[in-house]
Amino acid sequence: MPLDLTLPTPLAYFSALVQQDESLPLLEAAASLAQDETPDLDVQQVLDQVDRLIARLRRRMTPDADPVERLRAVNQLFFSDLGFAGNVNDYYNPDNSYLDVVLHTRRGIPISLAVLWLELAQSVGLQVEGVGFPGHFLVQAQIEDGRVVIDPFSGQSLGRPELRERLEQFHLDPELAQSDATLSKFLRPTPPRQILARMLRNLQDIHRTQQDWARLVLVQDRLVTLLPAAWPEYRERGLALAELGDVERARADLSVYVREAVEAADHDAMAERLSALGGSGG
Template sequence: MLLNLHAPTPLEYFASLVQSDDELPLLETAISLAQDEYPELDLQEPLLAVESLQSRLRRRCDRSASVLERIRLLNRFFYGELGFSVNRNDYYDPENSFLHAVLQSRRGIPISVGLLWLELARGIGLDAHGVSFPGHFMLKVLLAQGQVVLDPLTGKSFSSEELTEQLQSQIPRLSLVSDDVVPLAMFLQSARPREIIARMLRNLKEIYRTQHDAQRLLAVQQRLVVLLPQDWAELRDRGWAHLELEHTQQAMADFETYLDHARDASDTQQVAQKLRDLRTLS
């Protein structure tokens, strides 16, 4: 019997991590996103670094401390002592999405900084969750009665009025919401790990698309297709990335599958025409 002893590629390893919603390891999966850029990255190093920070924090946390006391302790440690904050100098640097780099620089964007905050929060017994709020990833901690919603870049809590104001500023680009109704609770649901990873990848997708970096964009699209196998728009976008790199056969295969499954999409005629053009040329 032949044994397959080759080391998994970054994409294969990612696929093994995201097979199951119930067992998806959020921190490890998020760290693994950097392996396309840093294929030799040892994931254990950042995992152990987070574990060390958790241990330091737990030693300072009184077991009898209330939820609010634990949040204040965490914020003093995370934002004050460790100095985590936003990367104001280069907000759209891809490094802001690579957790091993954020751990070193202490600078990132809401979702990367927030994910590290979440890990420390759970390490001291807080019922903490990510929130895929439009335009700005947020954090929330469940209380005995209600919840507190926080800005991952500062630890500051938001009032309902502030959250409503932020949501209203996003309404013009939200198709599910009418101008006169703001269902705030709908946008404060806990984000599942798969949703958080998808948001991180889509941040990178937009960066590489804007930079016209087709090779890196394709690597992100490969992950999105693995992560969201029923999201046919991501498959279509992988086809466009393949086409940009002149991978004609791969692009055609993606466009064909997209047209088979997304027949009611608004761009099917455009994709079908491109597919016909490619068939004519091939």
């Protein structure tokens, strides 16, 4: 039997990466998101760029460096020497979510910067996690009996006062915001699958706002692959497909949503939309 040497589609490649939570390679899966914009992107080249940064970081460190020294070295390289920072001038540019571009420009949004920072920190043995904090994504390192929380957008280390102030900014009751239990709740680690979902939903928001339905469908394909029981993602894809005139696929997605999301507030409205497209559900 002849070998099949055809390359997988970007979606098939992504699907293979995200099959199992235990072995999900966050950096590789996150880098692959850019293949929707640049189908011939060589993800391995992106991983090689990060490996070179890791080698540069390790050369700065003695084998017996303690966690505080290792964290300081990561931050010095990432934020100071390489100059990674938030793209304050063009925050809603989709390129801020594509790791190949972020590595080139050294500008991104909190979650794309976090993915790169996490890879560097993990490579030198630090216990680090991403945190889906209200407002924007943070990272944290477990150091001895405590933790250091860092804003990857600015490189700022955030203590309890700054974190509580951020919670209050997002309309959390001031008394609740001052609670250690509340703060601990919002500092729970975000697993890789949810980090990818958050990256994709950032792109979703941008493409929906710009009414770029074709790009939105590509994002929704990934979200449905990543979270096959997240019924609102089928609705989003179905509505985008309807805008593109792909009625058959739109009906299929809206049928799934109407059938599965029976308690949703917009269930009846989506059932009507489905009917208008010539479909039925229930």
